[in-house]
Amino acid sequence: MKKRQNVRLKDIADALQTSVSTVSRALKNHKDISTEMKEKVHKKAKELNYFPNIFAQGFRKRRTHLIGVIVPNLTHYYTSTILEGVLEETENRGYHPIIMGSKDSYEKQIELLNMMLHLGVDGILLSLTRNTHNIDKIIQYIEEVPLVLFDKVSRKVPCTQIIIDEEEAAYKAVKHLIDLGRKRIAIFKETNDSFNSLKRYEGYLRALKTHQLPFDESLVLSSQYIPLDQGKILAEQILQNPIKPDAVFCITDNCAVGALQTFKKNKLKVPEDIAIVGFSNSMSSQIVEPQITTIDQPGTKVGKTAVTYLVDEIDNPKKGFMDYKTVELKTHLIVRASTKKEANF
Amino acid sequence: MKKRQNVRLKDIADALQTSVSTVSRALKNHKDISTEMKEKVHKKAKELNYFPNIFAQGFRKRRTHLIGVIVPNLTHYYTSTILEGVLEETENRGYHPIIMGSKDSYEKQIELLNMMLHLGVDGILLSLTRNTHNIDKIIQYIEEVPLVLFDKVSRKVPCTQIIIDEEEAAYKAVKHLIDLGRKRIAIFKETNDSFNSLKRYEGYLRALKTHQLPFDESLVLSSQYIPLDQGKILAEQILQNPIKPDAVFCITDNCAVGALQTFKKNKLKVPEDIAIVGFSNSMSSQIVEPQITTIDQPGTKVGKTAVTYLVDEIDNPKKGFMDYKTVELKTHLIVRASTKKEANF
DNA sequence: ATTACACCCGCAAACGTTTGCGTAAACTCA
DNA sequence: TGAGTTTACGCAAACGTTTGCGGGTGTAAT
Known part of the structure; x- marks a missing residue:
């Protein structure tokens, strides 16, 4: 097993006789960078097969591009179709799902929410366990991180919810x-x-x-x-x-x-x-x-919709509770x- | 949404009038630290509810505690039982699974493997797509990161494989x-x-x-x-x-x-x-x-076993191909x- | 010719953690 | 008592990226 030797911004900068910061900005099309420079950088980046070190990035920006997903159970068919939708849409949007199972235990669910926070996920997709009567704890989490409920939801939780009609x-x-x-x-x-x-x-x-x-x-x-x-x-x-x-x-x-x-x-x-x-x-x-x-x-649609709304909220943090929607998907x-x-x- | 204000090593160090490095070492029971100091640090860490920033850690140590999981399809019952086992065992061992679906497409599978590498996972659990005839690419990945095959496997790939009999x-x-x-x-x-x-x-x-x-x-x-x-x-x-x-x-x-x-x-x-x-x-x-x-x-057992072997390999990198086992779980x-x-x- | 102001770019600090190295104090032993 | 060794800790660099700031060059307006 070779040691992984990923190419860094510095490698691109050296190859182009420029600086790391210019490369960094060029890659994200910062307006301070000239068009030609941007082109050169992008070309070189592709050539060297550059891929940003997401840990350095996450470390720096406090953004991990990780989305936590908690479901009571994986083995229900409907749940797995939802998860397929989640997988697809997270990938489309450049996020990565971390899926965990609460085994329909309220305590486990809280524990997992905690773990997700420490993991530094950018947002959480949650399907509630049965008997989630103590909503207070859940509400605490909303203060910490964007959260979207799906399938097993509760109107008492002030957040966006994706369900069927x-x-x-x-x-x-x-x-x-x-x-x-x-x-x-x-x-x-x-x-x-x-x-x-x-x-x-x-x-x-x-x-x-x-x-x-x-x-x-x-x-x-x-x-x-x-x-x-x-x-x-x-x-x-x-x-x-x-x-x-x-x-x-x-x-x-x-x-x-x-x-x-x-x-x-x-x-x-x-x-x-x-x-x-x-x-x-x-x-x-x-x-x-x-x-x-x-x-x-429409399982996969529920999954995809949930991701869509969550990512939207991650990108544009909500101010108040009034912004939250309940989205009802049509069944037949x-x-x-x-x-x-x-x-x- | 409050800004998350996690407590850092420095906060513990300040509270204890000591240095960051001492705290870091104390927390992982480094031998250079006296017993009393270790106790003080551990106590304070618990008191402040310290949790290491895994991105700083992953960044520094090149260890992410992330495990990539790739399956052709999520919706098969057998697959979801395996995944349940994976979830359970990864959690037991302090790892986090990132699950992705290859939709039974060879190209997608390769793409996902790539993505996983860039994501910096510590290891990969893979169930092959149909028609994975070009084994060479897969073998390349083994050079880069520990990999364990499960369920849909191929004897041609030199790595540990978890299957049923x-x-x-x-x-x-x-x-x-x-x-x-x-x-x-x-x-x-x-x-x-x-x-x-x-x-x-x-x-x-x-x-x-x-x-x-x-x-x-x-x-x-x-x-x-x-x-x-x-x-x-x-x-x-x-x-x-x-x-x-x-x-x-x-x-x-x-x-x-x-x-x-x-x-x-x-x-x-x-x-x-x-x-x-x-x-x-x-x-x-x-x-x-x-x-x-x-x-x-025994789906969940397959999942758990796969994680066990993968984590073992992450902890003790294999030297040669001869170390790999094929584990056959009993059915009835x-x-x-x-x-x-x-x-x- | 001087000033004003974009336009481009580089310097360097910062994020939180780990770790090699250095060293003061304490201890060991002749 | 002095030299050598161990114990226990701190300093500072490093990981790769982002970003505030400062500055040099060129163009336009006065």
């Missing part, structure tokens, strides 16, 4: 079921209302209300987390109801898959007896039988077999 | 089919043999040979990539065979799911008429009907309904 998406999903003639539409959601779950529930309620369907509390089932297995449990549960639902809106694809399996096990036909809508357009929703109608989320409904029309209602 | 895993999978009494076992694999595909094919061959089953070329189907849709196509293809197979080993879960769907569509019963084994233990393999027998890969077979015994053979 959760409420509208849920509304569309439930409206679709209503349009199909379904009357008793259940919802499977989270108990301790995360931002996402809450908004989707609101969309559900609005759809019922707008179409004059009665609200029935016995059709609202919740559990703390809603992975596949919980979908099964909730499905079993709702089948105990004296009057069964004719459709169910699951706020997660995994949950929907679980529900589907349970319904099938109980000899219920999907969608004839009961229709199902999920949320995420995960791989799972496409390979089960029948395929599940779901909401497609993908209709599949789990809600096909040919049901006879 | 691909050949053995495939052998186990196929042996399992043979033990079930299956005689005509097909394999769906990649055409342009990637390391993984090749090894799995070798395992397939060994299983046949060991159990005195005849090799039948018409049972070996390949395509360039093998996502879900290709599974379907290959399945259609093999059904054209005059004598149909009674089992198929897909070197990918996605491919297996596709095959399963096609077989079902053609009124073939799985596993009665045809058994299926996949590879990866992805979510998909667990939610289709019937569930698919597959190979479980998960038997599910797609290969259940009750078939009547």
